[in-house]
Protein backbone atom coordinates (compact mmCIF):
# COMPACT_ATOMS: atom_id res chain seq x y z
CA UNK A 564 0.00 0.00 0.00
CA UNK A 565 1.38 3.34 -1.09
CA UNK A 566 0.16 6.72 0.15
CA UNK A 567 0.48 9.41 -2.54
CA UNK A 568 0.28 13.18 -2.04
CA UNK A 569 -1.65 15.90 -3.82
CA UNK A 570 -3.55 13.64 -6.22
CA UNK A 571 -6.28 14.75 -8.66
CA UNK A 572 -9.62 13.07 -7.94
CA UNK A 573 -11.10 13.83 -11.36
CA UNK A 574 -10.95 10.22 -12.52
CA UNK A 575 -12.13 8.94 -9.12
CA UNK A 576 -15.54 10.64 -9.14
CA UNK A 577 -18.15 10.01 -11.85
CA UNK A 578 -19.14 13.72 -11.84
CA UNK A 579 -15.60 14.30 -13.19
CA UNK A 580 -14.98 17.23 -10.80
CA UNK A 581 -11.40 18.45 -10.69
CA UNK A 582 -10.29 18.60 -7.04
CA UNK A 583 -7.24 17.27 -5.22
CA UNK A 584 -6.76 14.99 -2.25
CA UNK A 585 -3.94 15.83 0.14
CA UNK A 586 -3.24 12.11 0.59
CA UNK A 587 -4.49 9.22 -1.53
CA UNK A 588 -4.18 5.44 -1.42
CA UNK A 589 -5.65 2.44 -3.20
CA UNK A 590 -6.46 -0.43 -0.83
CA UNK A 591 -6.43 -3.89 -2.39
CA UNK A 592 -6.96 -6.10 0.66
CA UNK A 593 -8.02 -6.19 4.32
CA UNK A 594 -4.31 -5.92 5.19
CA UNK A 595 -4.07 -2.70 3.15
CA UNK A 596 -7.10 -1.32 5.01
CA UNK A 597 -5.55 -2.14 8.39
CA UNK A 598 -2.16 -0.67 7.35
CA UNK A 599 -3.81 2.49 6.01
CA UNK A 600 -5.76 3.19 9.20
CA UNK A 601 -2.85 2.44 11.52
CA UNK A 602 -0.61 4.87 9.58
CA UNK A 603 -3.04 7.81 9.97
CA UNK A 604 -1.91 10.86 11.95
CA UNK A 605 -3.97 13.90 13.04
CA UNK A 606 -2.44 15.72 10.07
CA UNK A 607 -3.71 13.15 7.54
CA UNK A 608 -7.31 13.18 8.87
CA UNK A 609 -10.18 13.22 8.01
CA UNK A 610 -10.58 10.08 5.93
CA UNK A 611 -12.86 9.56 2.99
CA UNK A 612 -13.42 6.04 1.66
CA UNK A 613 -14.39 5.94 -2.00
CA UNK A 614 -15.84 3.03 -3.94
CA UNK A 615 -16.62 3.83 -7.55
CA UNK A 616 -16.99 7.55 -6.71
CA UNK A 617 -20.46 7.42 -8.22
CA UNK A 618 -22.37 9.04 -5.38
CA UNK A 619 -20.18 12.00 -4.38
CA UNK A 620 -19.90 15.65 -5.27
CA UNK A 621 -16.63 17.38 -4.40
CA UNK A 622 -16.96 21.12 -3.89
CA UNK A 623 -13.37 21.72 -2.75
CA UNK A 624 -10.01 20.00 -2.35
CA UNK A 625 -10.07 17.23 0.25
CA UNK A 626 -7.68 18.23 3.05
CA UNK A 627 -7.24 14.73 4.40
CA UNK A 628 -6.80 11.16 3.12
CA UNK A 629 -8.88 9.57 0.38
CA UNK A 630 -8.75 5.79 0.11
CA UNK A 631 -10.17 3.82 -2.81
CA UNK A 632 -11.18 0.25 -2.03
CA UNK A 633 -9.96 -2.02 -4.82
CA UNK A 634 -10.29 -5.52 -3.35
CA UNK A 635 -11.61 -8.16 -5.80
CA UNK A 636 -13.28 -11.53 -5.56
CA UNK A 637 -16.63 -13.26 -5.95
CA UNK A 638 -16.72 -16.55 -4.04
CA UNK A 639 -19.51 -19.06 -3.47
CA UNK A 640 -19.59 -19.43 0.33
CA UNK A 641 -22.31 -22.05 0.60
CA UNK A 642 -25.50 -23.28 -0.94
CA UNK A 643 -28.71 -24.91 0.20
CA UNK A 644 -31.70 -26.26 -1.65
CA UNK A 645 -32.99 -22.83 -2.65
CA UNK A 646 -30.13 -20.37 -2.33
CA UNK A 647 -26.53 -19.67 -3.18
CA UNK A 648 -24.57 -17.39 -0.85
CA UNK A 649 -21.97 -15.29 -2.63
CA UNK A 650 -19.23 -13.40 -0.85
CA UNK A 651 -18.33 -10.26 -2.79
CA UNK A 652 -15.23 -8.16 -2.11
CA UNK A 653 -16.07 -4.46 -1.61
CA UNK A 654 -13.96 -3.34 -4.57
CA UNK A 655 -15.86 -5.39 -7.17
CA UNK A 656 -17.71 -3.28 -9.72
CA UNK A 657 -21.40 -3.71 -8.87
CA UNK A 658 -22.55 -4.43 -12.40
CA UNK A 659 -19.88 -7.15 -12.77
CA UNK A 660 -21.51 -8.81 -9.75
CA UNK A 661 -24.95 -8.61 -11.38
CA UNK A 662 -23.53 -10.08 -14.60
CA UNK A 663 -21.86 -12.91 -12.64
CA UNK A 664 -25.14 -13.72 -10.86
CA UNK A 665 -27.17 -13.69 -14.07
CA UNK A 666 -24.56 -15.76 -15.96
CA UNK A 667 -24.77 -18.36 -13.17
CA UNK A 668 -28.59 -18.41 -13.22
CA UNK A 669 -28.89 -16.81 -9.77
CA UNK A 670 -31.86 -14.49 -9.30
CA UNK A 671 -32.39 -11.46 -7.07
CA UNK A 672 -30.24 -8.64 -8.39
CA UNK A 673 -31.02 -8.58 -12.13
CA UNK A 674 -33.24 -5.49 -11.62
CA UNK A 675 -30.18 -3.72 -10.18
CA UNK A 676 -28.29 -4.05 -13.48
CA UNK A 677 -26.08 -1.18 -14.60
CA UNK A 678 -26.18 0.76 -11.33
CA UNK A 679 -22.81 2.50 -11.27
CA UNK A 680 -20.38 2.07 -8.38
CA UNK A 681 -18.78 -0.70 -6.40
CA UNK A 682 -20.37 -3.53 -4.44
CA UNK A 683 -19.00 -2.19 -1.15
CA UNK A 684 -20.80 1.12 -1.42
CA UNK A 685 -24.13 -0.52 -2.30
CA UNK A 686 -25.25 -0.97 1.33
CA UNK A 687 -24.33 2.62 2.26
CA UNK A 688 -27.28 4.05 0.36
CA UNK A 689 -29.14 0.74 -0.01
CA UNK A 690 -29.02 0.95 -3.81
CA UNK A 691 -32.34 0.35 -5.47
CA UNK A 692 -34.02 0.35 -8.85
CA UNK A 693 -37.05 -1.10 -10.63
CA UNK A 694 -38.74 -2.39 -7.50
CA UNK A 695 -35.70 -4.04 -5.85
CA UNK A 696 -33.40 -2.79 -3.11
CA UNK A 697 -30.06 -4.28 -2.09
CA UNK A 698 -31.42 -5.04 1.38
CA UNK A 699 -33.83 -7.58 -0.19
CA UNK A 700 -30.96 -9.89 -1.17
CA UNK A 701 -28.35 -9.09 1.44
CA UNK A 702 -27.35 -11.79 3.92
CA UNK A 703 -24.57 -9.88 5.72
CA UNK A 704 -22.13 -6.99 5.46
CA UNK A 705 -18.58 -7.41 6.74
CA UNK A 706 -16.86 -4.26 7.97
CA UNK A 707 -13.63 -3.05 9.50
CA UNK A 708 -14.60 -1.10 12.63
CA UNK A 709 -11.85 1.51 12.63
CA UNK A 710 -12.85 2.84 16.07
CA UNK A 711 -12.90 -0.49 17.96
CA UNK A 712 -10.18 -1.81 15.60
CA UNK A 713 -11.67 -5.15 14.72
CA UNK A 714 -13.66 -6.79 11.96
CA UNK A 715 -17.32 -7.55 12.44
CA UNK A 716 -20.39 -8.56 10.45
CA UNK A 717 -23.78 -6.88 10.29
CA UNK A 718 -27.01 -8.70 9.52
CA UNK A 719 -29.53 -6.66 7.50
CA UNK A 720 -31.78 -6.12 10.55
CA UNK A 721 -28.92 -4.19 12.20
CA UNK A 722 -28.12 -2.04 9.18
CA UNK A 723 -31.05 0.40 9.67
CA UNK A 724 -31.88 0.19 5.98
CA UNK A 725 -34.38 2.61 4.53
CA UNK A 726 -35.00 4.32 1.22
CA UNK A 727 -31.48 5.28 0.07
CA UNK A 728 -30.09 5.10 3.61
CA UNK A 729 -28.45 2.86 6.21
CA UNK A 730 -26.38 2.95 9.39
CA UNK A 731 -23.31 3.28 7.11
CA UNK A 732 -24.58 6.61 5.81
CA UNK A 733 -25.56 7.92 9.26
CA UNK A 734 -23.88 7.27 12.62
CA UNK A 735 -21.55 4.59 11.21
CA UNK A 736 -20.22 6.89 8.48
CA UNK A 737 -16.73 7.46 9.85
CA UNK A 738 -16.53 4.20 11.75
CA UNK A 739 -17.29 1.25 9.50
CA UNK A 740 -15.39 0.47 6.31
CA UNK A 741 -17.27 -2.16 4.31
CA UNK A 742 -14.85 -4.91 3.27
CA UNK A 743 -17.27 -7.42 1.72
CA UNK A 744 -20.91 -8.40 1.35
CA UNK A 745 -22.67 -11.72 1.36
CA UNK A 746 -25.65 -11.96 -1.00
CA UNK A 747 -28.34 -14.61 -0.74
CA UNK A 748 -29.47 -15.36 -4.28
CA UNK A 749 -32.24 -17.58 -5.61
CA UNK A 750 -31.58 -20.77 -7.55
CA UNK A 751 -35.17 -20.57 -8.80
CA UNK A 752 -35.45 -16.87 -9.61
CA UNK A 753 -38.64 -15.00 -8.70
CA UNK A 754 -39.01 -12.30 -11.34
CA UNK A 755 -40.01 -8.76 -10.38
CA UNK A 756 -41.70 -7.23 -13.39
CA UNK A 757 -44.16 -4.77 -11.91
CA UNK A 758 -42.12 -1.60 -11.87
CA UNK A 759 -42.53 1.00 -14.60
CA UNK A 760 -41.93 -0.11 -18.14
CA UNK A 761 -40.48 -3.59 -17.60
CA UNK A 762 -43.53 -5.55 -18.84
CA UNK A 763 -44.12 -3.10 -21.70
CA UNK A 764 -40.51 -3.42 -22.88
CA UNK A 765 -40.63 -7.24 -22.63
CA UNK A 766 -43.80 -7.25 -24.74
CA UNK A 767 -42.20 -4.94 -27.28
CA UNK A 768 -39.44 -7.45 -27.95
CA UNK A 769 -41.93 -10.35 -27.92
CA UNK A 770 -40.70 -12.07 -24.74
CA UNK A 771 -43.55 -13.97 -23.07
CA UNK A 772 -41.61 -16.08 -20.57
CA UNK A 773 -38.75 -13.87 -19.41
CA UNK A 774 -35.54 -15.12 -17.83
CA UNK A 775 -33.27 -13.14 -15.51
CA UNK A 776 -30.99 -12.64 -18.46
CA UNK A 777 -33.82 -11.09 -20.50
CA UNK A 778 -34.69 -8.84 -17.56
CA UNK A 779 -31.08 -7.73 -17.25
CA UNK A 780 -31.09 -6.84 -20.97
CA UNK A 781 -34.35 -4.90 -20.62
CA UNK A 782 -33.17 -2.99 -17.54
CA UNK A 783 -29.93 -2.11 -19.31
CA UNK A 784 -31.97 -0.88 -22.27
CA UNK A 785 -34.32 1.23 -20.09
CA UNK A 786 -31.49 2.70 -18.01
CA UNK A 787 -29.32 3.48 -21.03
CA UNK A 788 -32.21 5.26 -22.72
CA UNK A 789 -32.98 7.45 -19.68
CA UNK A 790 -29.82 7.86 -17.66
CA UNK A 791 -26.60 9.45 -18.87
CA UNK A 792 -23.47 7.28 -19.04
CA UNK A 793 -21.01 8.86 -16.58
CA UNK A 794 -18.08 7.99 -18.86
CA UNK A 795 -19.62 10.32 -21.47
CA UNK A 796 -21.45 12.91 -19.35
CA UNK A 797 -20.35 13.40 -15.74
CA UNK A 798 -23.09 12.65 -13.19
CA UNK A 799 -23.80 10.80 -9.94
CA UNK A 800 -27.15 9.24 -10.76
CA UNK A 801 -30.14 10.71 -8.94
CA UNK A 802 -28.87 13.84 -7.23
CA UNK A 803 -32.03 14.12 -5.11
CA UNK A 804 -34.20 11.57 -3.34
CA UNK A 805 -37.85 11.26 -4.21
CA UNK A 806 -39.62 13.18 -1.43
CA UNK A 807 -41.97 11.31 0.87
CA UNK A 808 -44.92 13.31 2.19
CA UNK A 809 -47.61 12.59 4.80
CA UNK A 810 -51.13 11.60 3.73
CA UNK A 811 -52.39 15.04 4.84
CA UNK A 812 -49.72 16.85 2.91
CA UNK A 813 -50.52 14.71 -0.13
CA UNK A 814 -54.23 15.59 0.15
CA UNK A 815 -53.29 19.29 0.03
CA UNK A 816 -50.95 18.78 -2.93
CA UNK A 817 -53.28 16.69 -5.07
CA UNK A 818 -56.01 19.29 -4.71
CA UNK A 819 -53.73 21.99 -6.03
CA UNK A 820 -51.88 19.78 -8.56
CA UNK A 821 -54.38 17.12 -9.71
CA UNK A 822 -51.94 15.64 -12.28
CA UNK A 823 -49.15 15.02 -9.78
CA UNK A 824 -48.04 11.35 -9.95
CA UNK A 825 -47.45 9.50 -6.69
CA UNK A 826 -46.60 6.10 -5.21
CA UNK A 827 -47.76 4.71 -1.90
CA UNK A 828 -44.97 4.26 0.63
CA UNK A 829 -46.40 2.69 3.80
CA UNK A 830 -48.70 5.29 5.38
CA UNK A 831 -46.99 8.02 3.43
CA UNK A 832 -46.79 8.97 -0.23
CA UNK A 833 -43.72 9.19 -2.46
CA UNK A 834 -43.79 11.92 -5.09
CA UNK A 835 -41.44 11.72 -8.08
CA UNK A 836 -38.80 14.42 -7.66
CA UNK A 837 -38.31 14.30 -11.45
CA UNK A 838 -41.88 15.53 -11.96
CA UNK A 839 -41.51 18.38 -9.45
CA UNK A 840 -38.24 19.53 -11.02
CA UNK A 841 -39.67 19.30 -14.52
CA UNK A 842 -42.69 21.40 -13.46
CA UNK A 843 -40.31 24.07 -12.16
CA UNK A 844 -38.87 24.33 -15.68
CA UNK A 845 -35.42 22.87 -15.02
CA UNK A 846 -35.55 19.75 -17.20
CA UNK A 847 -32.74 19.85 -19.76
CA UNK A 848 -31.56 23.32 -18.63
CA UNK A 849 -27.88 24.18 -18.71
CA UNK A 850 -26.10 26.83 -16.63
CA UNK A 851 -22.51 27.04 -17.81
CA UNK A 852 -21.20 23.49 -17.58
CA UNK A 853 -23.68 22.46 -14.87
CA UNK A 854 -26.99 21.09 -16.07
CA UNK A 855 -30.16 19.13 -15.45
CA UNK A 856 -30.41 15.99 -17.57
CA UNK A 857 -32.77 16.18 -20.53
CA UNK A 858 -34.55 12.85 -19.86
CA UNK A 859 -34.25 12.43 -16.10
CA UNK A 860 -34.31 15.72 -14.17
CA UNK A 861 -33.35 14.04 -10.86
CA UNK A 862 -29.89 13.72 -12.41
CA UNK A 863 -27.55 16.72 -12.49
CA UNK A 864 -24.76 16.62 -15.06
CA UNK A 865 -21.32 18.09 -15.68
CA UNK A 866 -20.90 19.08 -19.34
CA UNK A 867 -17.13 19.21 -18.91
CA UNK A 868 -15.64 21.78 -16.60
CA UNK A 869 -18.36 22.43 -14.03
CA UNK A 870 -17.08 23.00 -10.52
CA UNK A 871 -18.63 21.17 -7.60
CA UNK A 872 -19.77 24.54 -6.29
CA UNK A 873 -21.48 25.24 -9.62
CA UNK A 874 -23.38 21.94 -9.42
CA UNK A 875 -24.29 22.60 -5.79
CA UNK A 876 -25.51 26.13 -6.60
CA UNK A 877 -27.76 24.65 -9.29
CA UNK A 878 -29.06 22.05 -6.81
CA UNK A 879 -29.83 24.80 -4.28
CA UNK A 880 -31.63 26.77 -6.94
CA UNK A 881 -33.78 23.71 -7.77
CA UNK A 882 -34.49 23.04 -4.08
CA UNK A 883 -35.64 26.66 -3.60
CA UNK A 884 -37.91 26.56 -6.69
CA UNK A 885 -39.52 23.26 -5.72
CA UNK A 886 -40.03 24.54 -2.17
CA UNK A 887 -41.66 27.72 -3.45
CA UNK A 888 -43.96 26.05 -5.98
CA UNK A 889 -44.94 22.90 -4.08
CA UNK A 890 -43.95 23.53 -0.45
CA UNK A 891 -41.83 20.33 -0.63
CA UNK A 892 -38.22 20.25 0.51
CA UNK A 893 -36.08 18.12 -1.83
CA UNK A 894 -33.27 16.28 -0.11
CA UNK A 895 -29.87 15.78 -1.72
CA UNK A 896 -29.00 12.10 -2.13
CA UNK A 897 -25.32 12.28 -3.10
CA UNK A 898 -22.63 12.89 -0.49
CA UNK A 899 -21.35 16.45 -0.77
CA UNK A 900 -17.78 17.21 0.37
Ligand code: EPU
Pocket residue numbers: 691692693694759789790799800801802803804805824835836837838839841846857858859860861896
Ligand atom coordinates in the same frame (compact mmCIF):
# COMPACT_ATOMS: atom_id res chain seq x y z
N1 EPU B 1 -40.83 11.79 -14.34
C1 EPU B 1 -41.17 13.04 -14.83
N2 EPU B 1 -40.33 13.60 -15.75
C2 EPU B 1 -39.22 12.97 -16.19
C3 EPU B 1 -38.87 11.69 -15.69
C4 EPU B 1 -39.70 11.12 -14.75
O1 EPU B 1 -42.18 13.63 -14.47
O2 EPU B 1 -38.52 13.57 -17.02
C5 EPU B 1 -41.73 11.17 -13.33
C6 EPU B 1 -42.73 10.22 -13.96
O3 EPU B 1 -43.96 10.37 -13.28
C7 EPU B 1 -42.15 8.86 -13.65
C8 EPU B 1 -41.52 9.12 -12.29
O4 EPU B 1 -40.99 10.43 -12.39
O5 EPU B 1 -43.12 7.86 -13.56
C9 EPU B 1 -40.46 8.13 -11.89
O6 EPU B 1 -39.41 8.15 -12.83
P1 EPU B 1 -38.38 6.92 -12.95
O7 EPU B 1 -39.08 5.65 -13.07
O8 EPU B 1 -37.39 7.30 -14.00
O9 EPU B 1 -37.65 6.83 -11.56
P2 EPU B 1 -37.25 7.87 -10.42
O10 EPU B 1 -38.18 7.71 -9.28
O11 EPU B 1 -37.10 9.25 -10.97
C10 EPU B 1 -35.78 6.17 -9.12
C11 EPU B 1 -34.38 6.07 -8.58
C12 EPU B 1 -33.41 5.73 -9.70
C13 EPU B 1 -33.83 4.40 -10.32
C14 EPU B 1 -35.27 4.56 -10.86
C15 EPU B 1 -35.81 3.27 -11.41
C16 EPU B 1 -34.32 7.59 -6.68
C17 EPU B 1 -33.77 8.85 -6.10
N3 EPU B 1 -34.00 7.33 -7.95
O12 EPU B 1 -35.82 7.29 -10.00
O13 EPU B 1 -32.14 5.54 -9.08
O14 EPU B 1 -32.95 4.02 -11.36
O15 EPU B 1 -36.14 4.97 -9.78
O16 EPU B 1 -36.10 2.41 -10.37
O17 EPU B 1 -35.02 6.85 -5.99
C18 EPU B 1 -30.08 6.56 -8.48
O18 EPU B 1 -30.38 6.36 -7.31
O19 EPU B 1 -28.99 7.10 -8.81
C19 EPU B 1 -31.03 6.22 -9.54
C20 EPU B 1 -30.83 6.54 -10.82
